[in-house]
Amino acid sequence: MKCLLIGTLFLVNLSWASFPLVKVDNISGTYSDKKGKAFAEHASYDLDVVKIDHKNIEVEFNNLEGNLVLNDPNTTVEINFDFSFLNVFRTIAFSGVNIASTDKEFISGMNQLKVYIEPTEYVLEEVELSSDITGISGDVKDVSILEGIIANGDLGVKTISFGPIDSSKFRNLILEENPNHTKEAIKKFPANESFNSIPVTGRNLRVVCKDESFSGSLLLDSWINTWFYFGGKVENDQEAKKLYIDLYKAKIGIFSVRGLALRMIKDLNLESVSVEGNRIIVDFGETSRLGSNDSKQSITAKH
Numbered sequence: 001m002k003c004l005l006i007g008t009l010f011l012v013n014l015s016w017a018s019f020p021l022v023k024v025d026n027i028s029g030t031y032s033d034k035k036g037k038a039f040a041e042h043a044s045y046d047l048d049v050v051k052i053d054h055k056n057i058e059v060e061f062n063n064l065e066g067n068l069v070l071n072d073p074n075t076t077v078e079i080n081f082d083f084s085f086l087n088v089f090r091t092i093a094f095s096g097v098n099i100a101s102t103d104k105e106f107i108s109g110m111n112q113l114k115v116y117i118e119p120t121e122y123v124l125e126e127v128e129l130s131s132d133i134t135g136i137s138g139d140v141k142d143v144s145i146l147e148g149i150i151a152n153g154d155l156g157v158k159t160i161s162f163g164p165i166d167s168s169k170f171r172n173l174i175l176e177e178n179p180n181h182t183k184e185a186i187k188k189f190p191a192n193e194s195f196n197s198i199p200v201t202g203r204n205l206r207v208v209c210k211d212e213s214f215s216g217s218l219l220l221d222s223w224i225n226t227w228f229y230f231g232g233k234v235e236n237d238q239e240a241k242k243l244y245i246d247l248y249k250a251k252i253g254i255f256s257v258r259g260l261a262l263r264m265i266k267d268l269n270l271e272s273v274s275v276e277g278n279r280i281i282v283d284f285g286e287t288s289r290l291g292s293n294d295s296k297q298s299i300t301a302k303h
Contacts, residue, residue: 021045021101028095029059036060036092091116106131106145117268126158146243150209150234157205160218164197167223173260174252181255188253189224198223209234226253230261243282 022045029038037060044053058071096111110127131148143151171189178185200222207216215231230250236243250258258278266275274281 024099027097031092104134120163123161124157128156130154153209155207160202162200165200166196177259178255228252241284245280
């Protein structure tokens, strides 16, 4: 659930008329203290605000000034953009990102994503995200990437490092939520008296979203060594600039962990994220969007 939440924070601010026509090859970079820089072998894009092709590109995004600057040896492009949604993270680092999209399909892959949410660094390896709105009926002229994924999206991550988890606290929360499975929980999750905090890695995450409903699975290794299954509904309220995630189920083996999962999300203490009952609310406030009506850009040719 943490990684699904992290993913939505990157996608919510990307909105165009249908999907943008973008191709990015091997981009890597960092974002920290409201500033970031990235480098790519090649990037081309065909948006309402600008159409251009870059090689050996340098990208600078500055949330303090609210702009995105793209440089190659021949051209500089500046686009107004608000990266406020990234400020919930202290530090982000990504490498080996490839993106390709048509007006109906979006495909992206990433070798590695590191996200630091105090006091833990989460590391995701071999991330693949895609959406296909070819068969979506109705008016799709204002589809954002996030909305396309909610309508028909697929997320896969080979490995996720969650850092150390307190085994005793984890078992106590399982027992609290599963009073009818006390013996099974004690046997399955023995407390480690020597090392309470033990690193946990998730493997083979798969999340499928269709028509605002999602389901997913993740193999938790280390001392847990059991599949985590979850599902629910997600709704993007564009006017309120809020994302609602209703968690209907969350289980590790035979054990319900919905309460535990919601508590872990709440304990992240992210400014933009709150938990009300079984609902996770991501509030993006007045974060602006990149679009033809309110974006400004300048293009400078170098000599």
